[in-house]
Amino acid sequence: MITKTSIHALIKLMGDTDPMVVAHARTKLLEYGDQIIPDLEVLADDCYFKEEQLHIVTDVLNTLKFSKVKKGLIAWLNTDQKSLLEALFLVCSYQFPDLDKHEFEQQFMSIRRQCWLKTNTKQTSFEKISALNSVFFDDLNFSLANSSTCTPFDLLVNAVLDTREGRGISLGLIYSVVAQSLDIPLYGVTSLNMRVPFVLAYLDQSNLLSILNWGVHNNGVLFYVDMSLKGMIVEPQYLKEAFVKDGLPHNKGQFEPSSNSLIIKRYLTELRIAYENQINFRYKLNDIDELLEIFKAV
Structure with a gap:
């Protein structure tokens, strides 16, 4: 005992x-x-x-x-559900071991309530994104971090929830967790290529693709949302053209929603880079490498 x-x-x-x-x-x-x-x-x-x-x-x-x-x-x-919110809490608790899980979740619930008040089932997909953007960028004043060098606090979502400033991936993770809790089909799209931006894909659940006829094979994605551009809606054709122009990979899987496992692996990879950018945090690199090793098969 x-x-x-x-x-x-x-x-x-x-x-x-x-x-x-x-x-x-x-x-x-x-x-x-x-x-x-x-x-x-x-x-x-x-x-x-x-x-x-x-x-x-x-x-x-x-x-x-x-x-x-x-x-x-x-x-x-090893779970089937792989809750994105749960994984984010675990990663944040590495830097903030005293982080209270209930308070962490309540911050998301508070944003959800504000978004719920501005969304309804009669809205189109585009109108729902407009409503979410209104809450995030107008009411709550979330914004892209201005500093050219990314710090861990630009990525750790509990810090971003406090400062209202973050990177595309941290803002996108908060945004997508809230959207999914409202049954809005918005999911992260990413890869381990650090040049590839983190965007959100809005899945076509209303069979609108045949009507819109974007002119590309959309893999079931209605449009994309770019958090680094204040939630701007991006047409699939434009995104693919941008990838080609920048010499980025543009295979089919690159434009489909990623698994939460891959999203967290990318999140940890970006966090590692942020720690490496800060001399005072470099002693944490071995820990992050150890966490990334868990995701080696992803």
Whole structure:
């Protein structure tokens, strides 16, 4: 049975002069797993611990918190549903281990309620996007981050929800999660080619493609939404022409909704680049590489 007393005793051992005793205490704490994180945090605040003890306790805490994120993403990959919101919470909790899941979800629900008030079943697909854009870019003032160098906080959606500034992928992820919660068929389209923009595809559920006759094989996509352009609707033909012009891949799968697994892999890849851009965050690169390794088969 794990008790605060036993955890406290192991922390005490970390002040021992024998390195083997210290190593044993550390290993034992790690074996207990993330269930001891709350108790460990409380005990680590005790002022009478020695500096070297606190250093090791902090290391154990960080290791346990990272392990919790990693196990969460592994479990997520093994589920059938693969909730995008759940995966986003797990990734954000890597940088913000004290992130409250309920509060995180409530921020999305708040945006959903505002969008619900402006959308209805009688609206066309185009009108629904117009309504969503009105909430996102006018009422809530979401915008594209101005800085030329991407930081992790431009990507981590909990930070973007607070600052209202993000990159195309972080804005798009928030937008698509809200849209899908309203049964609006808007899904991320991406690849691991970092030159390829992250866009959202609106699926044709009303059989409008034959009427619109965009002039291309649409793969069931009615149109695309570009979050880097304030939710502008992009015709399939225009998007494909842009890909050809920029020398980007334009195979059939490139224009279809991506799996949530691939979207999160792209999200982690962009987050890695952002960490690499910041000298103070480069120590996190090994962790991100370890998380990306989970998605190697995606």
